[in-house]
Amino acid sequence: xxxxxxxxxxxxxxxxxxxxxxxxQDMNHNYMYWYRQDPGMGLKLIYYSVGAGITDKGEVPNGxxxxxxxxxxxxxxxxxxxxSQTSVYFCASGQGGSTEAFFGQGTRLTVV
Amino acid sequence: xxxxxxxxxxxxxxxxxxxxxxxxYSNSASQxxxxxxxxxxxxxxxxMSVYSSGNEDGRFTAQLNRASQYISLLxxxxxxxxxxxxxxxxxxxxxxxGTGTKLQVIP
Numbered sequence: 001x002x003x004x005x006x007x008x009x010x011x012x013x014x015x016x017x018x019x020x021x022x023x024x025q026d027m028n029h030n031y032m033y034w035y036r037q038d039p040g041m042g043l044k045l046i047y048y049s050v051g052a053g054i055t056d057k058g059e060v061p062n063g064x065x066x067x068x069x070x071x072x073x074x075x076x077x078x079x080x081x082x083x084s085q086t087s088v089y090f091c092a093s094g095q096g097g098s099t100e101a102f103f104g105q106g107t108r109l110t111v112v
Numbered sequence: 113x114x115x116x117x118x119x120x121x122x123x124x125x126x127x128x129x130x131x132x133x134x135x136x137y138s139n140s141a142s143q144x145x146x147x148x149x150x151x152x153x154x155x156x157x158x159x160m161s162v163y164s165s166g167n168e169d170g171r172f173t174a175q176l177n178r179a180s181q182y183i184s185l186l187x188x189x190x191x192x193x194x195x196x197x198x199x200x201x202x203x204x205x206x207x208x209x210g211t212g213t214k215l216q217v218i219p
Contacts, residue, residue: 042120090156
């Protein structure tokens with residue numbers, strides 16, 4: 001079972017570059033989430049989606065964009081990478097706040 | 113105020129000890145709560161759900177106190193393999209995590 005798949009697993013970006021972190025799930029979950037986790041810190045919600053075509057901001061959305069054109073995919077876009085965006089990014093899916101969230105393995109991003 | 117708050121620890125306990133973590137939440141509309149375990153550099157994985165009536169799974173017990181808006185996790189007879197970060201969640205629609213509590217079980 002694939003579950004939640006994130007690509008790439010690792011990436012180094014230069015300041016000002018852009019990239020898209022990919023996330024796909026095969027569990028037909030309506031809800032999908034993007035979190036970032038800085039070293040020694042907890043998970044901070046960047047954006048979430050409650051279904052195809054619907055997205056909303058989390059705690060730390062600045063510098064990021066998302067789209068949800070299908071149930072399966074929820075890409076996260078960084079337009080102008082900054083060193084402050086160096087972090088581990090986790091994508092997750094579920095059926096809402098009242099159910100378990102399933103996580104991808106994470107993307108480790110370094111901006112230099 | 114953060115939706116979910118935890119003591120970040122670290123909690124350093126000897127093997128065999130009993131340790132408890134608390135987590136407070138601010139959104140009274142939150143319906144369900146969970147404890148996740150996160151190993152170093154890995155993704156969080158569900159440890160257990162938290163029900164109003166309490167929930168026990170082997171050495172682990174989770175409880176919910178709606179009146180005081182907190183959830184707790186009790187680990188009995190701690191093992192070295194319990195060393196990890198424990199994250200609580202509460203949410204009405206979106207899943208919001210606490211900062212996590214780091215547990216280190218010492219031989």
